[in-house]
Amino acid sequence: MSQFIIATHSYLADGYKNSINFFNSTITNVHFINAYVDEQKNFAEELKSLLDKFKSEQVIILTDMPGGSVNKEALNLIKDYDCKVVSGINLSLVLELVMNTDNKISDETIKTAVDQARNQIVFINDLLKGDDLDD
Template identity: 40%
Template sequence: MNKFLIITHSTLAEGFYNSTKFLSGLTDNVKFINAYVDESDWTKEAKQFLSKENYKNSVVVMTDIFGGSVNQKMTLLLKKFNFILITGVNLPLVLSLVLETEPLTKEKCSKIVTEARKQLQVVKAVKPEKDEQDDVFLN
């Protein structure tokens, strides 16, 4: 079974967790850490998760900002623990990973990241015709 750890600055990780639970109901294998919300050392919790899950499952850690302090600290842990680290997380990425039933590899994660990037778009206003429904995405 794939295991996931979402770590972000402030409470964004919890937001991803809650949205994933709301949209998919699948969060038994997902844990989150809200980093820097208090004075506690969040890396202890991350290390505990990684040491418990290491080698038993495919473990994917997601962070918010490439080069940010959360990502930097998790990059250092790649030397000690066996996990896949993905940064620049967005909700389509989280959902795609959590819904994946096959064991995740770096190659599979790269493909999922590529697909999640496609969700980042500037949306143009659509002028509906008189007879179109309100939801222009249904057509």
């Protein structure tokens, strides 16, 4: 089974945790890091510790912003760990991946999930132009 690490700035990871638990409270392979909220915790060390723990398993790190410091720390560890990093996540993507029942998630599955999540980001007002809003 793949292990997932959701790492975000501030407490966004907790929001993902609550949402995942809402849909399936039995998931045990998802781990959360709220980066830079506790001066006593070093984010890079916390991430490295989780990667060490799951060294023999597939690990997929999900981060909030492609250019952000959380993602940069994850990218620094790619060379030392066999992990995959997906950044710019949204709830649709997270649920698609963490609820996948495959023992190992392929790159193609990840790419498809990313494409599907990207397509779910829409400006609803544009969709409604010309339509009767009462419908």
